[in-house]
Amino acid sequence: MKMRLFLILLVVLLGCSWGYEVLSPDTANHTIMKPEVFTKPGCQRQCGNLLIPYPFGIKSEGLDCAISPAFEVQCSTDINPPLAFPLDPYMTHHIHDISDTELRLNSFQASKCYNQSGPPADGIEQLIHVEYGLDETSFAYSTVNVLTVVGCDDYANLYNDRSLNHTTSKPSQVCSATCPPDKEIREDECSGTGCCQIPITSHANFSIDLLTYKRYRNVSYFNQCGFAFVGEKSRFRFQGMSYLNDSYFRQKIRDIPIVLDWFIANQTCGEAQRDQTSYACKFSNSECINATSSTGYRCRCKQGFAGNPYLTPGCYDINECMDEQKNTCDQICNNIDGSYYCSCQIGYYRKGDKCIANKSQKSQVIKYVLGFGFSCLSLLVGMNWLYFILKKRKRAQQRDKFFRQNGGLLLGQQSREGNTKVFSNEELKRATNNYAADMILGQGGYGVVYRGILSDNRVVAIKKSKQMDESQVEQFINEVVILTQVNHRNVVKLLGCCLECEVPLLVYELVSNGSLLDHVHKIVGGASWLSLENRLRIAAESSGALAYLHSAASIPIIHRDVKLANILLDDNNVAKISDFGASRLVSMDQTKVTTLVQGTLGYLDPEYFYSGRLTTKSDVYSFGVVLAELLTGRKPICMSNREEDRNLATFFVTSMNKNCLFLILEPRIVNEGTPDQLEKAALLVRRCLNLNGAERPTMMEVAMELQNLRGSTKHPWANQQGHEEIMSLKGHSEIRHSDLYDIKMSSGSNLGNDSELLSPR
CATH class of the missing domain: 3.30.200.20 (Phosphorylase Kinase; domain 1)
Structure with a gap:
C-alpha cells in the first residue's frame, strides 16, 4: 500500500516538474559561483574593519602576503579597532579603504590660531609646513585631490617639490582665503571668500606652507584659526560662516581622505607582458589596463567575470541568469562563459528583446496548462489528505508507545x-x-x-x-x-x-540566576555579592531544605547528590535544592537503605562508598563539603594540587588538626567574620565530615547551628589583636603556603559534570 502510494506520488511530481520546465521561464545552466579569493593562503584577511585584498597584504613573519614591499601593510593592534598603515615611510597616516584602483589615506592638516592682538594663540611664532611624498613606482596622487584653505586671513603656498628651499623658491600655486567686508560668505563656495580650493598637479612630491596676511587682527573676533589640508574634493562641503567660528572644525575634517592611484609597476602593459615571470595579469579571463595618472598598469577581470585577477584561480564567470538586474530575458535565460543569451518557451518566438506567442498555438497551450495543472492539483490534494490521515494515526501510536516506554x-x-x-x-x-x-x-x-x-x-x-x-x-x-x-x-x-x-x-x-557553582568557582574570586553573611544564609537555606526532606516530608527523602551545582539561586539569590534524579525514598521505619553507590566525586560519603548503605548522614557529609567550599573557595577535587591536598574534605580536616584554619579560609571570609564565628563554622564542617556517620550531626542540627552563626555579632578585624597576628603569620616568608591562596578560580575543572559521577544515574 505504501509503495503504491509512493510510486503514484513520484509520477505526479515528475510530470508536474516536467510541465513546469517546459512552460516556465528557465534559469537552468546555472554555474556554481566560486568563492572569491581575497588574500594569499595563510595571510591575514583584514585589519579591524578593513579588508586588505591582494596585491596588498598585511606583513606577516615568513610570508609574502603582498605582491611587493610597496604594497605591504602594517596592522596596528594597539588601537581599538585596529588600524592599517602603509609600510612606506612617506605614508604615515592610516588607510581608510582600498578599491580596485585607489587607496585612501588619512590626510595631513596644517592649522594656526591667533588672538585679537595678533600673536599666535599658543605664543609661538612659526610657519605651518606639511610635506607629501610617494613611492613613484607604485603610487600617484589622484586628480580628485584638492588643496583646501579655510579661514579669513590665510594663504597657502603649494610647491611641487618637497626638496625646494621655501625661503628662496617661488610656489607653483597659491590658494588664498580672506573675508572682505564687501563680499558675502556663501555655503558650497570655495572661490576665495572664507574658503579656497586649487587642484594638485604633482603626482608624487609636493609640500605646503600655511601663512597669514595680517595675523587675524581684523577678523579674530569671529574667526581665529586658519586651516589647510589636501583631500578628496567630493568629501568636503564648505558650510560658510558656521565653519569659520566652529571650535570643532579640526575634528570635522579629520576623516577627509587623500586619494592615491596605485599600480603594479612603473611599466605599461606592453612592457610588462614581455616578462611573463613578473607579469601580474597571467591568470585566465583577466586583462591588463594602463594606469591613467602615470606610467604603470593594473589587472582587472574581463567583462562577465569577477574575482581577484592577481591570485589563483583568477576570475570566474558571473552567472547573469541568477540576477534579474544583470540580464534582459523575459522568459528563458541561458548562461555562457562571460555572457548569456535569451530564448523563448514552446509556443513563442523571439522578436527583438521580447518573446511573442504564436496565435495558432496560444489556445492549445492554455488548455494544456490548465488541464495539466488541475490534474496535478487534484492528485496532490488527494495524496496529501491520505498522507495526513496516515501520519496522524502514526503519531498517535507513537505517542502511546513513548508514553509506555x-x-x-x-x-x-x-x-x-x-x-x-x-x-x-x-x-x-x-x-x-x-x-x-x-x-x-x-x-x-x-x-x-x-x-x-x-x-x-x-x-x-x-x-x-x-x-x-x-x-x-x-x-x-x-x-x-x-x-x-x-x-x-x-x-x-x-x-x-x-x-x-x-x-x-x-x-x-x-530558577534564573544559575547554580551556586557558577558564583563560587566560575567567577575569579567569587561573585561580588557573595559575602560571608550571604554564604551562611545560602548554607542555612540549603540545609533547612535538606532537613525538611529528611524529616518533614510525607516520606523521608535522601538526596544522594548534594553539591554546589545542585543548589540553584533565584533572582534574589535565594537557594533552591534541585536535581533529584539520584534521590531515594525511605520508609518511616527505615534508617538505612542498601543501594547502588551513586554521587559526585569529592562529595561522596566514604562510609556510603565502602558499605553501599545510604543514610541521611550521607547527605550531611556531602553538605559538609559544600560548606567547606563556601569557606575556602577551593574545589572538592583539584588535581593541580599536591597529592595529599587534592581532596578538599581531607585537606580541611587535616588543616584544622594542624591548627592552620585561618590559612586555608578565603581571605575575604577572614576579613568579614569574627574568629569565634569562623571557628564554629569550621568545627561544624569537621563534624559533618566525620568518617563515622553516626558521629555526624543531623541535617536539622546543621541548619539550626548555621542559623545561630548568622546571628553572631560581627566586629571589624582591625579592632582585634588576633587578626593582626594572623595577618602577620600569613605574610611570614618561612611559613606561608602558596597552595592555600594561589588557587586559579578560572580553571576548567567541571565539578558538576557527569564525567565525575561514580556510576550512571
Missing part, C-alpha cells in the same frame, strides 16, 4: 494523588520555539535544560534527557514522584512532565 504506567502506580501535570509534546515545542538553540539554559552529560514560555505566559525550565533506556526509566519516574511530594520554598518546584516524546521531559519553575 518512558514510564507513564509506572508514574500512575507510584503517584499517590495522581495530580502530576502531564504536558503534551506540542505544547512544550511551542514553549521552546521547537527546542531552539538560543533557548538553552545549560546542558550536561544526561540532558539539556531549555527556557520555555507556556501558553499562560509562565516562564519555566524544561529538562530534556539526551537519551533514554530501560535503566533510566525508574530514575526519571523517581524524580517526578519525589518532587511531587515536596513543597518547600528552598526546593525547586516541579510543575509537570511530558512522556509522549522519544525522550522524557520535566517542567520546573525557572
Whole structure:
C-alpha cells in the first residue's frame, strides 16, 4: 500500500516538474559561483574593519602576503579597532579603504590660531609646513585631490617639490582665503571668500606652507584659526560662516581622505607582458589596463567575470541568469562563459528583446496548462489528505508507545494523588520555539535544560534527557514522584512532565540566576555579592531544605547528590535544592537503605562508598563539603594540587588538626567574620565530615547551628589583636603556603559534570 502510494506520488511530481520546465521561464545552466579569493593562503584577511585584498597584504613573519614591499601593510593592534598603515615611510597616516584602483589615506592638516592682538594663540611664532611624498613606482596622487584653505586671513603656498628651499623658491600655486567686508560668505563656495580650493598637479612630491596676511587682527573676533589640508574634493562641503567660528572644525575634517592611484609597476602593459615571470595579469579571463595618472598598469577581470585577477584561480564567470538586474530575458535565460543569451518557451518566438506567442498555438497551450495543472492539483490534494490521515494515526501510536516506554504506567502506580501535570509534546515545542538553540539554559552529560514560555505566559525550565533506556526509566519516574511530594520554598518546584516524546521531559519553575557553582568557582574570586553573611544564609537555606526532606516530608527523602551545582539561586539569590534524579525514598521505619553507590566525586560519603548503605548522614557529609567550599573557595577535587591536598574534605580536616584554619579560609571570609564565628563554622564542617556517620550531626542540627552563626555579632578585624597576628603569620616568608591562596578560580575543572559521577544515574 505504501509503495503504491509512493510510486503514484513520484509520477505526479515528475510530470508536474516536467510541465513546469517546459512552460516556465528557465534559469537552468546555472554555474556554481566560486568563492572569491581575497588574500594569499595563510595571510591575514583584514585589519579591524578593513579588508586588505591582494596585491596588498598585511606583513606577516615568513610570508609574502603582498605582491611587493610597496604594497605591504602594517596592522596596528594597539588601537581599538585596529588600524592599517602603509609600510612606506612617506605614508604615515592610516588607510581608510582600498578599491580596485585607489587607496585612501588619512590626510595631513596644517592649522594656526591667533588672538585679537595678533600673536599666535599658543605664543609661538612659526610657519605651518606639511610635506607629501610617494613611492613613484607604485603610487600617484589622484586628480580628485584638492588643496583646501579655510579661514579669513590665510594663504597657502603649494610647491611641487618637497626638496625646494621655501625661503628662496617661488610656489607653483597659491590658494588664498580672506573675508572682505564687501563680499558675502556663501555655503558650497570655495572661490576665495572664507574658503579656497586649487587642484594638485604633482603626482608624487609636493609640500605646503600655511601663512597669514595680517595675523587675524581684523577678523579674530569671529574667526581665529586658519586651516589647510589636501583631500578628496567630493568629501568636503564648505558650510560658510558656521565653519569659520566652529571650535570643532579640526575634528570635522579629520576623516577627509587623500586619494592615491596605485599600480603594479612603473611599466605599461606592453612592457610588462614581455616578462611573463613578473607579469601580474597571467591568470585566465583577466586583462591588463594602463594606469591613467602615470606610467604603470593594473589587472582587472574581463567583462562577465569577477574575482581577484592577481591570485589563483583568477576570475570566474558571473552567472547573469541568477540576477534579474544583470540580464534582459523575459522568459528563458541561458548562461555562457562571460555572457548569456535569451530564448523563448514552446509556443513563442523571439522578436527583438521580447518573446511573442504564436496565435495558432496560444489556445492549445492554455488548455494544456490548465488541464495539466488541475490534474496535478487534484492528485496532490488527494495524496496529501491520505498522507495526513496516515501520519496522524502514526503519531498517535507513537505517542502511546513513548508514553509506555518512558514510564507513564509506572508514574500512575507510584503517584499517590495522581495530580502530576502531564504536558503534551506540542505544547512544550511551542514553549521552546521547537527546542531552539538560543533557548538553552545549560546542558550536561544526561540532558539539556531549555527556557520555555507556556501558553499562560509562565516562564519555566524544561529538562530534556539526551537519551533514554530501560535503566533510566525508574530514575526519571523517581524524580517526578519525589518532587511531587515536596513543597518547600528552598526546593525547586516541579510543575509537570511530558512522556509522549522519544525522550522524557520535566517542567520546573525557572530558577534564573544559575547554580551556586557558577558564583563560587566560575567567577575569579567569587561573585561580588557573595559575602560571608550571604554564604551562611545560602548554607542555612540549603540545609533547612535538606532537613525538611529528611524529616518533614510525607516520606523521608535522601538526596544522594548534594553539591554546589545542585543548589540553584533565584533572582534574589535565594537557594533552591534541585536535581533529584539520584534521590531515594525511605520508609518511616527505615534508617538505612542498601543501594547502588551513586554521587559526585569529592562529595561522596566514604562510609556510603565502602558499605553501599545510604543514610541521611550521607547527605550531611556531602553538605559538609559544600560548606567547606563556601569557606575556602577551593574545589572538592583539584588535581593541580599536591597529592595529599587534592581532596578538599581531607585537606580541611587535616588543616584544622594542624591548627592552620585561618590559612586555608578565603581571605575575604577572614576579613568579614569574627574568629569565634569562623571557628564554629569550621568545627561544624569537621563534624559533618566525620568518617563515622553516626558521629555526624543531623541535617536539622546543621541548619539550626548555621542559623545561630548568622546571628553572631560581627566586629571589624582591625579592632582585634588576633587578626593582626594572623595577618602577620600569613605574610611570614618561612611559613606561608602558596597552595592555600594561589588557587586559579578560572580553571576548567567541571565539578558538576557527569564525567565525575561514580556510576550512571
